[in-house]
Structure formats: C-alpha cells, structure tokens
Amino acid sequence: MSNLDFFKNEAKKFLTDWQTQTQTVESDGIIIYHYDWKFYDVDDLFYFFEWDDKDRQEIKLSRAQHIIAKIAGYKNWNELIIRSDVELELAELLLRRFNNSDAIMDWAQAVEYTGIGQYGVEAVLDYAKQYYELGDSKDIVYLPLEQLTILSGKQRLNEINKFDDEHNPAGSLRKSSYVFCPHCQKAYNFNQSKVIKKNGTNLTMVVCKNFPDCRGTYLDNKVLTPTIIYGDARIPELEKGIAAFPHLSMNKKIECLHCGDKYLYNEAKVVIDPDDGEAWIHCKNYPECSGNPMDFMDAE
Ligand SMILES: [Zn+2]
Numbered sequence: 001m002s003n004l005d006f007f008k009n010e011a012k013k014f015l016t017d018w019q020t021q022t023q024t025v026e027s028d029g030i031i032i033y034h035y036d037w038k039f040y041d042v043d044d045l046f047y048f049f050e051w052d053d054k055d056r057q058e059i060k061l062s063r064a065q066h067i068i069a070k071i072a073g074y075k076n077w078n079e080l081i082i083r084s085d086v087e088l089e090l091a092e093l094l095l096r097r098f099n100n101s102d103a104i105m106d107w108a109q110a111v112e113y114t115g116i117g118q119y120g121v122e123a124v125l126d127y128a129k130q131y132y133e134l135g136d137s138k139d140i141v142y143l144p145l146e147q148l149t150i151l152s153g154k155q156r157l158n159e160i161n162k163f164d165d166e167h168n169p170a171g172s173l174r175k176s177s178y179v180f181c182p183h184c185q186k187a188y189n190f191n192q193s194k195v196i197k198k199n200g201t202n203l204t205m206v207v208c209k210n211f212p213d214c215r216g217t218y219l220d221n222k223v224l225t226p227t228i229i230y231g232d233a234r235i236p237e238l239e240k241g242i243a244a245f246p247h248l249s250m251n252k253k254i255e256c257l258h259c260g261d262k263y264l265y266n267e268a269k270v271v272i273d274p275d276d277g278e279a280w281i282h283c284k285n286y287p288e289c290s291g292n293p294m295d296f297m298d299a300e
C-alpha cells in the first residue's frame with residue numbers, strides 16, 4: 001500500500017464517522033452535533049479546525065480528505081499529496097496518532113519545545129518515532145502491577161546501561177548520576193532505578209527507585225549535577241569547615257577514612273549542591289570518593 005492509499009483510506013474512515021452525525025437544536029437555535037464515531041473524534045476536530053454549520057453539514061469524501069490533510073498538518077488535500085516520501089511517512093505516523101485535537105496539540109507543543117523543525121523533516125521524523133515509542137513505554141508505568149514485570153539482574157542492567165556516552169551522548173542523565181524524583185520527592189543514585197516491562201510486549205521503562213509506590217519515570221528525573229568550585233573561591237568555604245571541625249586547619253595533613261588517601265586539608269574539594277545551593281566540602285578525590293570532613297582524620 002502506497003502512502004497515498006493510506007491517506008485515502010483514512011479519509012474514508014473519517015467519512016464513515018462523519019456519516020453517523022445526528023443533530024439537535026437548542027432553544028437558542030444553536031445546532032448540537034452528535035457522532036457515534038469509531039476512528040476520529042469528529043466533533044472535537046471540527047471544533048478545532050473551526051468548521052461552521054455549513055462545513056459540518058457538507059458530508060462528502062472530498063471534504064473528509066480535506067480534513068485528513070489538515071489533521072496531518074497541511075493546508076488541503078492537494079498540498080498533502082505532492083509531498084516527498086519522507087514527509088508522507090511523517091504525516092502517516094502522525095495521523096495514526098491523531099484522532100483528536102489533544103493529540104495534535106501535544107505534538108505541536110513537543111515540536112515547538114524542542115525546536116526540532118529547524119533540522120529538517122528527516123530529523124522531525126526520527127524525533128516523532130522516538131517520541132511516540134517513548135510515549136508507549138512511558139505510559140506502562142500507570143498499568144496495574146499484574147500486567148508488569150519488574151526486571152532484575154542482567155535484563156535490568158541492560159536498560160540502565162543505555163544511559164552512557166554511546167547511547168545518549170547529548171543527555172545529561174548518566175547511570176552514575178544522582179537524581180531527584182519530583183513525584184516522590186526523593187533523591188537517589190540513578191543506577192538504583194527500577195526497570196519495568198509490560199508483560200507480553202517489548203515495552204520497558206526505567207522508573208523511580210520507589211516504584212510501585214511512586215509512578216515517576218526517568219523522564220521526570222532531575223539530574224543533580226554538583227558544581228565543583230576551583231581555586232581561591234574554595235577558601236571561604238574551607239574556612240567554614242575549619243570552624244565546624246576545629247581539628248582541621250588549612251595546611252594540616254589529613255587522611256580521608258573513605259578512600260585512605262592522605263593530603264592537605266586545603267586540597268579538599270568544594271562542591272555546590274544543585275538541590276539546596278549549599279557549598280559542601282568533599283574529599284579531594286570527589287566524585288570518586290564520597291568522603292567529607294567527618295571522615296578527615298589527623299594524619300600527622
Ligand atoms: Zn519517585
């Protein structure tokens with residue numbers, strides 16, 4: 001089936017739904033339309049495209065084709081049928097999802113938000129494929145537990161391991177990230193996330209560590225990426241550390257109990273926590289070592 005056959009067929013489906021139209025007239029003369037639709041939410045779409053009574057009552061295939069072209073994002077049927085293969089593939093993918101105005105607006109917002117349009121139609125097509133596949137996966141988090149399996153072992157790790165430079169070069173979320181889930185308001189190491197799979201499908205989703213009590217997914221995760229402060233800017237914070245831990249001083253040799261490394265206190269790292277904006281003193285070997293002044297022992 002060529003792309004155009006798909007669109008012609010959708011127009012027929014739309015016409016079928018449209019033909020279920022019945023009308024009631026309100027006391028103020030306003031006509032209310034009712035549809036027993038199966039494929040397209042006809043009334044909602046007419047409203048969305050601002051079709052008036054005359055439009056709505058002109059029930060014929062050419063008009064159904066016109067509205068199918070509109071739903072697919074084109075001005076009219078003639079504009080649609082001259083499109084390139086890539087454009088038609090995109091239009092088909094979208095039309096398969098667009099049976100009401102919410103779906104159309106949701107996509108329009110996603111496109112606007114990402115600015116993907118500037119990279120050309122192939123990029124938009126790639127993005128649409130990802131967006132909707134992800135959408136299907138995303139939604140499984142709300143399924144009843146008996147339809148889901150919580151993956152463990154290697155299967156789970158395979159999904160977590162996708163968050164590396166190779167699979168997600170531009171993303172800020174890494175398997176080593178420390179994340180915050182806004183659903184349950186808990187922070188945790190991303191590699192503690194659970195992975196769920198919808199039974200009988202290949203759909204998987206990386207979800208909150210606290211699933212099923214929390215139904216957040218990795219898409220909601222806020223990456224808590226601490227900022228390391230360098231140079232002299234660290235000094236006021238290191239001095240605060242000395243105030244809190246009087247056994248420390250700038251040129252004191254210390255041993256970090258966490259990693260066993262010995263170094264001068266003034267080599268310690270100062271890290272701004274993205275969550276509370278506070279500066280914290282960490283081991284010189286942060287982030288590999290999670291030691292803090294509590295672990296700094298006198299090494300002299
Ligand atoms: Zn959560």
Ligand SMILES: [Zn+2]
Pocket residue numbers: 256257258259260261283284285289290291
């Ligand atoms: Zn250390």
